[in-house]
Amino acid sequence: MPWNDNAGPGPWGSPPPNDGKKDADRNRGEEPRPGAPKDTGGPPPPVDLSAIAERVVARLRQIFNGPGRPRAIAVSALVLVALWGLSGCYVVQPKDQAVVTTFGAYSRTASPGLRYHLPYPIEHAEMVPFTSTQSLDIGGSAGQPVPDERLMLTGDENIVDLSFTVQWRVSDAAKYSFNVYDPPSVIKDVAESAMREVVGKTALTPILTNSRGQVQDQTRRLMQQILDRYDMGVAIQSVNIQTATTPAPVLEAYRDVQRAAQNAQSAANNARGEAAQITQAALGYREQVVREAAGDAARFNQVYEQYKLAPAVTRERLYIETMQRVLERSNKVIVDNKGANAPIILPSDTFRPRTSTAITTASEEAAR
Numbered sequence: 001m002p003w004n005d006n007a008g009p010g011p012w013g014s015p016p017p018n019d020g021k022k023d024a025d026r027n028r029g030e031e032p033r034p035g036a037p038k039d040t041g042g043p044p045p046p047v048d049l050s051a052i053a054e055r056v057v058a059r060l061r062q063i064f065n066g067p068g069r070p071r072a073i074a075v076s077a078l079v080l081v082a083l084w085g086l087s088g089c090y091v092v093q094p095k096d097q098a099v100v101t102t103f104g105a106y107s108r109t110a111s112p113g114l115r116y117h118l119p120y121p122i123e124h125a126e127m128v129p130f131t132s133t134q135s136l137d138i139g140g141s142a143g144q145p146v147p148d149e150r151l152m153l154t155g156d157e158n159i160v161d162l163s164f165t166v167q168w169r170v171s172d173a174a175k176y177s178f179n180v181y182d183p184p185s186v187i188k189d190v191a192e193s194a195m196r197e198v199v200g201k202t203a204l205t206p207i208l209t210n211s212r213g214q215v216q217d218q219t220r221r222l223m224q225q226i227l228d229r230y231d232m233g234v235a236i237q238s239v240n241i242q243t244a245t246t247p248a249p250v251l252e253a254y255r256d257v258q259r260a261a262q263n264a265q266s267a268a269n270n271a272r273g274e275a276a277q278i279t280q281a282a283l284g285y286r287e288q289v290v291r292e293a294a295g296d297a298a299r300f301n302q303v304y305e306q307y308k309l310a311p312a313v314t315r316e317r318l319y320i321e322t323m324q325r326v327l328e329r330s331n332k333v334i335v336d337n338k339g340a341n342a343p344i345i346l347p348s349d350t351f352r353p354r355t356s357t358a359i360t361t362a363s364e365e366a367a368r
Contacts, residue, residue, distance in 0.1 A: 013282070023166055034124060035259065047127075061100055070209075075174055077365065080321065084119050085119055087119045087120065088116050088117045088118055088119040088120075088123070089114070089115075089116050090114075090115055090116070090117070090125050091114055091115070092110055092111065092112045092113055092114075092115055092127065093112060093113045093127070094131070095112075095129060095131045095132045096112065096127045096128060096129055096130055097109055097110065097112070097127075097128050097130040097145075097170075097173040098110035098113060098115060098125040098126065098127055098128070098173075099126045099128055099173050099174055099177045100117050100123055100125050100179075101122070101123065101124050101125075102118070102122065102123050102125070103121070103122065103123075104124075104176055106177075106178055107123065109173050109174055110125065111125070116198065126177060128170055128171075128173040128176060128177060130170050130173055131168060131169070132168060132169065132238060133167050133168070133169050134167070134184075135165055135166070135167050135193065136165065136166045136167075136168065136187060136188055137163070137164075137165050137242075138163060138164050138165070138166065138188065138191050138192055139162065139163025139242075139243075140163060141163075145163070149192060150162060150163050151247065152195070152199045152200070153195050153196075153200055154200065154202060154204040155197070155200055155201050155202050155203050156202060156203040156204055157200075158203075158204035158218065158246075158254075159246075159247055159250065160199065160204055160207055160208070160244055160245070160246065160247075161243070161244070161245045161246065161247045161248075162195070162199065162207070162241065162243065162244045163241075163242045163243050164191075164195060164216075164219075164239055164240060164241045164242055165239075165240045165242060166187065166188075166191045166223070166236065166238075166239055167237045167238045167239075167240070168187060168234055168235060168236050168237060169234070169235055169237060170233060170234060170235075171233050171234060172233030172234040173233065174233065175232060175233030176232060176233040179230065179231050179232055180230055180232050183232060183234065186230070186232065187223075187227070187232075187234060190223055190226050191219075191223055191239070192229060193226075194219045194222040194223045194226065195215075195219050195239075197222065198215055198218045198219045198222065199215065201332065202214075202215060204246075207244050208244055208245070208246070212241050212244065214301075215241065216238075216239045216240060216241055217239075218241045220236050220238065220239040223239070224235045224236045303318070
């Protein structure tokens with residue numbers, strides 16, 4: 001065939017005369033042949049691309065117009081068909097799944113490994129990350145905040161500066177590819193909307209202190225419900241609050257409010273303590289009065305029982321005991337004037353009120 005004929009020119013035309021001779025002569029230390037261009041040591045002449053293209057076209061015409069033209073065309077067609085068929089081979093990585101479409105319509109989902117689909121434009125395979133967890137930041141990072149996403153209104157009409165991260169993964173590659181346009185953007189919008197709804201039902205102080213876990217869990221559940229209604233094929237794994245603070249312009253006012261709330265709580269605690277003390281004292285006094293009344297009633301019943309048995313004796317005893325209680329607290333002077341002619345002079349402190357100690361002493365002496 002023409003491209004196998006060594007006697008004729010090569011596929012790209014006849015080689016230039018003296019091709020390689022000049023270098024060989026120089027290597028052997030020989031002078032160039034007479035008539036050969038001299039090597040001046042300058043840059044090589046520019047390549048004539050148009051001449052090369054003309055030689056290539058001429059050679060192709062010679063091949064396809066020669067006696068082996070049908071065979072050359074058949075071989076070329078077979079090679080092209082083979083290459084087109086092999087273009088359908090593809091590899092699905094372990095972390096991915098491939099969504100195969102036939103003329104743009106969903107056909108099947110391919111698992112990891114070496115796979116094949118009909119060549120383009122019949123079928124096409126799109127790789128979707130399936131097992132890997134993806135993260136989405138709402139509110140920006142610490143160095144680059146996004147105020148429009150961070151500032152949220154709380155349930156008690158305060159403003160909180162909040163940023164959070166959503167971790168999610170694809171649960172259904174076909175739904176993820178076809179049911180929603182631009183899924184990451186939709187997930188971001190849903191995350192911001194769900195967080196604003198949960199924060200709008202929660203007071204500021206719990207968000208800043210001990211209720212972050214509850215807010216995160218409620219936001220994750222609400223996001224999953226919304227995405228399930230969209231049938232996106234996405235599973236929300238976690239929602240993590242990164243920062244939750246009071247905005248800088250109102251920080252000092254918020255601190256004043258916190259101090260006032262603490263003072264109010266302290267005053268309320270003190271008032272409750274005093275109220276408890278007064279209540280306890282009142283209850284103790286009531287119990288004392290009741291017990292004393294019960295004791296007096298019991299003593300009266302005992303005396304009454306004795307009175308029924310011996311009325312005269314009991315009456316005299318009651319009289320004596322009563323007079324003892326009355327007279328033991330009064331100052332008494334008993335004067336026996338039998339055989340006395342001189343006036344009686346009493347000490348100056350005779351009629352002073354007697355103290356409890358003196359009364360006790362006198363009672364003890366009387367008892368003796």
